[in-house]
Amino acid sequence: MLVFITLFNSCDVVKRVKPNEHLITKNTIIEDDKVNKEERVNNIILQKTNSGMNSLLGFPLKLHVYNLARPNIDSIIDAKVLSDSSKVRWKTKLLSKKQFDKEIESRKNFNNWLKRTGEAPTIYNEDKTIKTVNNLRKYYYSIGWFDNEVTFEVNKDSTKRAQVTYNVVKKKPYFLDSLNPIISSPLIDSLYPKFIKPTLLKKGEQYNEQNYENERERVTNYLRNAGFYYFGQDYIRFETDTIDTNHKVNTDFIIANRLIRTEDSTRVAPFKIFKIKEVNIFTDENFNNQYKAISDTTVYKNYNLYSKEKLRFRPKALTDAVFINKGDIYTDLARSRSLRYLNDLQMFRYPSIEYIENPEDTTLTANIYLEPKKKYALSLDLDVSQSNIQTIGFSVTPGLKIRNIFRGAETLEISGIAAIGASKNRSDDVSSFFDINEFGGNIRLTIPRLFTPFNTDSIIPKYMSPSTAINISTTSQQNIGLDKQTLSGLLSYNWSPSRTVTNTLELFNVQFVKNLNTSNYFGVYTNSYSRLNNIAQDIGYITSNENLSIPTEANQFINDVLNENTSLIPEDEDFKTVHNIEERKQRLTENNLIFSTSFDYKKDKRTSIFDNDFSIFKWRVELAGNLLSNLSEVFGSSKNENGNYEVFGVAFSQYFKTEIDYIKYFDLGRNNVFAFRSFAGIAIPYGNSNSIPFAKSFFAGGPNDNRAWTAYNLGPGSSSSTNEFNEANFKIHLSAEQRFSLFGNLKGALFVDAGNIWNVLDNVTDDRATFTNLNSLKDIAVGSGFGLRYDFDFFVLRFDTGFKTYDPSEQEGSRWFRSYNFRNAVYNIGINYPF
Known part of the structure; x- marks a missing residue:
């Protein structure tokens, strides 16, 4: 394969390069005799090599696609087809x-598609090279090397290829020295000692033009939040002096x-501080x-609320969302926080804030305009599905959203959900055709504040947009698995201390799961x-043409094995297998009562959906059963035969759980x-578990984990389990993925996934499935593969192929x-990226 790519590349890469032209195959920036590979610097080059030219395989795929197109398709069709009347008559x-006519048009369209999808060869152009030299000089000047020199060399060969080398000599850098303020407005001048303390222009640091831009933005933000409503960045400028300063930069800071x-006129006046005279909603x-x-x-707490119809909201619900207060000085921060909070309420369409100057007393009137959304919103989702337990299933999920239900901006x-389906293992085709069903309901109340008695x-001020969620849900299943009935309740608090950080405290999360058909x-x-x-047949418990009945004979066989009433002894592998089957059966058939408290911390530095250089850190900690355990001890509750406390006849779960998740993107x-x-x-x-x-x-x-294994199919540890659902209580996972563009919205990826699950500190005794020490890390499974993704703008359709690289x-x-x-291989289809 590599030989084929190499030959294809060498023979075809200059196919569309004219005799007097040269394809740029390499750009090099040499900075003080060392090659500079920094992306920021290399992006200055105007004529970049074709994509893929300098990759690992050195295969410019898009260039080859472009070369497949005929540059003069119209002339070729005219000469070879349309000009030959006999050929036209025969084809018509x-x-x-x-x-x-359609065939001729399709040939032209396909040729145009090759050109659009491909990438034209990058032909060496001296004018663009000279512009690159000038841009490099400007760049190095902007970071302190004022006396830099940049030259270039071009190495052309007889195969119509060219390599361009840019030589940069930086020389001696310049450093910041004095900063001299020249401020015209007295009020701003009086604040100078305060806002200059955290300045980004520090004496002794190397000159950097970006620091001046950042300083201009920083000072503007400070003054805009100090009451100077009309202030903008254009009022700040810097004048630098480097003449006879021995490589020092002296700066005049002018406002x-x-x-x-x-x-009909223009006049100049000192800046004034504006206060808020009125706030109208x-x-x-x-x-x-x-x-x-x-x-x-x-009128409520110095806020004027105006309505053209009857006021729908309690005044406090609206004023709590506004951070602009009568008598306060103007700040951008109060405006942005108000808009953010009002948007978070999800009660209004595009809320806006307008300030009107009152010239007679240097004050501002803040007008806040709100357009309420409709009180009621209906939704209906229909779904047709097929799975490993049903031939076909139908479900309907109706929903009703009621906004401002208690006039406090609550939602x-x-x-x-109502679902029916036909099971695959039904015995009576008539009476059991729609034998699967599931019914459930969910009620969720969102309150735009912390619902607490104090x-x-x-602790959590309102600018953090605190909210409370109360949720109750229930479901009931028939002929699905063990026919579960579930009931759950949730009380959670959510708040955002900053733009990047979100906190969620689930104060109470109660889940009850009852298995009806164990x-x-x-x-x-x-x-x-x-x-x-198979074990029962192998040891002669039943004959080879018999099967254990479910559940009677299967359960009886387990009891006989574990009571040593068969030929198996505890040292036998088959005895251990039966023991593990019974252990898993008891755990998966028992009813569960989970009463937990958890805290989630998330720091997401992504600025937009187009940001490809960011990190996300998530941490979750959960405690379950402590309250019920303490209450059981206080009230002297009795324990069951297994030594566990019970509530409503169910042994409640008690555990500690924590998760750490870190994602990092590098834009190359x-x-x-x-x-x-x-x-x-x-x-x-x-404790109780x-x-x-x-x-x-x-x-x-x-598809979102180790893609060389299907879901629930990997682990635990090195065990070769064939369970339908493999799970454990300890997990490690790592993924690395290189993503690149192929054609237009079609993208490719190469990935490596590593990880596994293990049992630790629980009742599982299988050594292969447990994590005992660091030597257990040798059981980390490794999968690798490639993928294709198509970006539809609003979602990404993903297809990944995973290969088992290291199978523990x-x-x-x-x-x-x-x-x-x-x-x-394992083939995965997913929506959006795996992480």
Whole structure:
């Protein structure tokens, strides 16, 4: 393959390069005799090599696609087809005139598509090279090397290729020395000692033009938040002096007076500090009522609330969202916080704030315009599905959203689910056709403040947009797995201390899961049943043509084995297998009561969906069962036969769980992104539990995990488990992915995934499935592969192919590349990127 690419590249890369032209195959910047590979500097070059030219394989795919196109397709078609009347007559008889015209048009369109999709060869241009030299000089000047020299050399060969080398000699840099303020407005001049302390222009540091721009922005923000409503960056300028200063930069920091323009004149005046005279909130502004008169006026805590109809909101609900206060000086911060809070309420369409100057007393009137959204919103989702348990299923999910339900900007959301389906293993085709069903409901109330019996403003002020969520949901399943019934309740608080940080405290999260059909365990987990049945046949418990009945004989066989009433003894592998099957069966069939408290911290530095150079850090900690355990001890509750406390006849779960997730993106330029993810999580049972509920366990594999294994199919540890759902209470996962552009919106990726799950500090005894010490890290599975992604702007459709690179379930010495082929590959289809 590499030989083919090399030959293809060498023979075809200059196909569209004319005899007197040269394809640029390499650009090099040599800075003081050393090659500079920094992306920021190399991006200054105007004529970049074709994409892929300097990659690992050196294969410019887009250039080759472009070269497949004919540069003069119209002339070729005219000469070879249209000019030959006999050929035209023959083809029009064969295809018809309309089809013939379509064929000619399709050939032209395909040729144009090759040109659009491909990439034209980068032909050496001396004028652009000279411009690059000038831009390099400007760049090095901007970071302190005022006397730099830049030259270039071009090496052209007989194969129509060229390599360009830019030589940079930086010479001696210049350093900041004095900073002299020249401020025209007395009020701003009086604040100079305060806002200059954190200056970015520090004496002794090397000159950097960007620091001047950042300083201009910093000072502007300071003054805009100090009451100077009309101040802008244009009023700040810097004048530097480097003449006879021995490579020192002396700077005049100039802030001019305000320029006031009227219809027929312009005048200059000192800047003044503006205060807020009035705050008016127009609560129901929209296009339809723009000419209506105000009919309802309310004054609440120095805020004037105006409505053209009856006021829909309690005044406090609106004024709590406003940080602009009567008598305060003007600040940009108060305006931005008010807009953010009003948007977070999700009650209004595009809220806006307007300031009007009162010339007679140097004050501002703040007018806030709100257009309420509709009170009621309906939704309906329909779905048709197929899975490993049903041939076909239909579901409907209706929803109702009620805004401002208690006139305090609260949102109530009510939704339900109703689903029916036909199971694959039904025995009666008539009566059981729609034997699968699931019904459920969910009620969620969102309150735009912390719903607590005490005041929390000093701890979590309102600029952090605090909110409370109260959620209650229930579901009931029939002929799905073990026929679960679930009931859950949640009380959580959410707040954002900054633009990048979000905190969530789930004060109470109660989940109750009841299994109604535990006798169907082996009907659901058929792999476990098959192993159990094979062992029973192998030891003569049943004949080779018999099968254990479910559940009676299967359960009886387990009891006989564990009570040593068969030929198996505890040292036998089959005995251990039966023990593990029973252990897993007991854990997955028991009812669960989880009463937990958790805290989530998320720091997301991504500035927009177009940002490809950022990091995301997430941490979660969860404690379950402590309150119920303490109450049980205080009230002297009795324990069951297993030594566990029970509530409503169910042993509640008690555990500690924590997760850490870190994602980092590196923008390599030219649509190349390197993405990395690391994850670690552990859940430790204690007190009233010796295992973790299935819903709180970790799993590995799948389209967003280790893509060389299907979901729930990897681990635990080095065990070669064939369970339908493999899970454990400790997980490590790492992923690295190189993403690059192919054609237009079609993108490619190369990835490596590593990780596994293990059992630790619980009741699992299988050594292969447990994490005992650092030597267990040898059981980390490694998958690698490639993927294609198509960007539809609003979502990304992803197709990944994963190969088992290191499989810990294989025998030691035979784990690397044992199944590294397309026949054993795992193909994943997903929406959006895996991380």
